[in-house]
Amino acid sequence: MEILIINPNRIRPPVAPLALDSIGEALSSRGFRFRVVDLCGEDPSASQLPESRWQDLEAGGADAVLLTVRNIDDAYYFSQAPFLPQFRDLVQSLRERLARPVILGGCGFSIAPEAILGYLGADLGIAGAEERDLLRLLASLEDEDAYPEIPGLVWRDEDRIRSNPPSPPTMEEDFFSPRRTVDNASYFQAGGMVGLETKRGCDGLCRYCVDPVAKGSRVFAKPLAYLIREIETLVEQGVNVFHLCDSEFNMPRDHALAVCEAVEQAGLAERIRWFTYASPEGFDEALAFRMAAAGCAGINFGADHSHPAILAGFGRKHGAEDLRRTVEATRRAGLPVLFDLLLGGQGETRETLREAIEFCREIDVPRVGTNCGIRIYPGTALSREVLKQGPLKENPNLEGRLERNEDLLYPVFFVSHEMGPGWQAYLTGLVRDDARFLLPIKESEQANYNYNENEVLVKALRDGHRGAFWDILRRVQEGLPPLAVPGSGNQGVES
Template sequence: MSGKILLLNTNRMRPRVAPIGLDYVAAALEHSGASVKLFDLALEDKGHRARLKKLLKTFSPDLIGITIRNIDDCYFLSGQFLVEPIRTLVSWLKKNSPAKIVLGGVGYSIAPSGLLDYLAADYGIFGDGEAAAIKLLNAVAADKEPLPSNIPGLVVPGAKDCRRAETDPARLFRNRKLADNARYFRLGGQLGIETKRGCDGRCIYCADPLAKGRKIRLRGAEAVADEIEELLSYGAWAFHLCDSEFNRPYAHATAVLEEIVRRGLGKKIALSGYLSPMPFDLELAKLYAQAGGKGICFGSDSGSDQMLSILKRDHTAQDLDTTLTACKKAGIKVMYDLLLGGPGETRKTLAETIRLMQKIKPDRVGVSYGLRVYAGTPLARLVAKEELMGAVEHNPELIFPVFYLAPALRKTGLEYLRNLIGRDSRFLLPAKTTKEQNYNYSGNLYLEKLITKGARGAYWHILLNAVKG
């Protein structure tokens, strides 16, 4: 059975990030014999509705697949909700095509039933899309009713018990042929690449275990290196790892980096990624640098051991010093990401964190102030009876951004934090600030301008280089 599916990328945020999830889903679908087309709204301009209408008529898909990467920008101080245009799009599609509509993506998978109901689509796929999309398309094209019992991750309207689809990425057929990745590299400054799925961390606030699962599923190191070679052939050479945490587990990170080095790719590429401060050592830092690693953004969260323990992180403040020293020795630029304002945060713990950063001096410090609360996380349970910033009523699965800020900081915490930071330009902030210090990548036209002028790499690294001149 081979049906027809039209995939839509709805992520129009700038700088543009290529829809890697759609690349992977499309490769699996095509491999199964399906006919696949992409309509990429991020690369479309005025008049796109007419072009989409024409495509719907000529291609006449059985199924329309919509990817949702971001629900919101995750920042308390900006609180940008990104789903509304998708709702308008779904309603327009229903008027212009008889095809069924399925939602998927990491953003979608954070709140699968809430978003399906809010967007009024026909189906959703919670979790990995490859195997599920094939089964769903086959059912829809054969006019059979798709059932959650037969299709992993399928969500239907009104569903109470959604189960995540988790495939073994080592068994997936993949390529990066669907999206215009050459153009995305020119416009977005780097391309993503995934080496595994899932995260076994227990951090109380995190959406990744919700969307990706806690079971880690590895790709083979050779497959990762093959994909880098494919992307190099499109002219791209700066890559951002799309794992939740590249160094969890440590042995897999090592295997991937060794394969990159073995093929001599380390000299041709620039690598960036998200890593945990632990497990990390000088050996890994050196290998990362040899494999083309230029920068690492570590989820450090706090410099207070008390806060790290509340957030259920498995590193200490001392580890931040050790890890940074290893990176400095290996010549890797470091960004420490902070998540401030969680349960138990006080002026004292804030000061402890900022002073640690000022003492150990990472190249950059990214500040998030206030924690986005996601339904189903330990944080959501912990603060259920507390006052939150944003509406909890009529907010299914907390799809509209809701934030937690420790009571001790609510009145003057931000002012206090700003005073602690002072004029230290290593700190990036998601609030009104200079263009060089703006940590929000959403609609960051200064960043986009730097990319247009030729800058490549992780966004924080591009901003760092811009300051240095």
């Protein structure tokens, strides 16, 4: 069977489509032939693909088309860019021109699989993060009677869309180590960010977060031997700076320590630099030092807020003291950090806004992302609460597409009305010209930390910077050179 895999993600700066490495490996392991068409370099704003691209897509013929949907929108209040309309046009054209079943999957798709399959007009989908479910589908593509038995499958049954619950992800098969489907070296050379999973799933209870919905709430760790082999493979390809793609690296803490130890023991700590997301809950100095010793070059903490009632409303378990301890621990370990704030949630007032910003100043957080307005994703506790409150457009706390959008596929944001009109100017005023604070506003140029269409970043990557985007913005702002990778004998990247 011939498979065509398409990456439709045109966001700039780009991230290498990690999913395709593991899907590709899963397909190869069962003898499927496939080819990849990556639309990453195409003009993000063009509604149609150029004809030359269609020639690529039509060239080899295919029995099925796989489309990976990573982002359904950019999740930023100040831009609110939806991507599904562009994907819908693509799916329609694919069905017309290739006349083959279009199968969807990916983190974005798995947020609301039935609704997205219906909206995009695709034939089939696999929700969740388990490659084996895709293999089961491909083995039974023609046999619709088998569909009810395939975990995570979404399919059309006459005029209905049906779905099976996804299976929890496992990481037991060696679908990861080879990393040969995606040209990671070219992505990296061109400034694309290369990712790495050390585990899948998230057992956090954050009421707004879609990760447990899309990835499952049980955590599966990648066997360390696979992880080490995978890192070595990437280093051999010339890729030595990564961003981890775990929801939170230190949940659970033992896993984080085990990964750090394995990286050090394999002699990789001096040859790579990596960035990650982590939780401030229980984060301590011992872990900070272990991470730094294993090549970690920066951490993005989901700090959210400092006010106890707002944190509790988000379902977070940490408090202001955890944040203070985290800053001290990472400072002693010499690790750059960003605290991501999630402002504008239930109960946010100007007073609590001020409190959060002042607290970050008081504990001297090196970098703070001041994200305000919370994207409400389908399937989350926050979405259930909001939908229970009645029609979207009558809810004073909501902004975005509030009509004909009950399935929340287009961006809708929770923005506490208690902040009052003009809160944007108030927030900007609180931040003033304090360079530690990044604002998700395009006009703020170097402080803009929306990673969609961020020209400051695109230029910095061209100039040789690599690593987490927030850290690159910091380096640009402070006039620092690109991150160095000591063991590589050079900067690790061409500049």
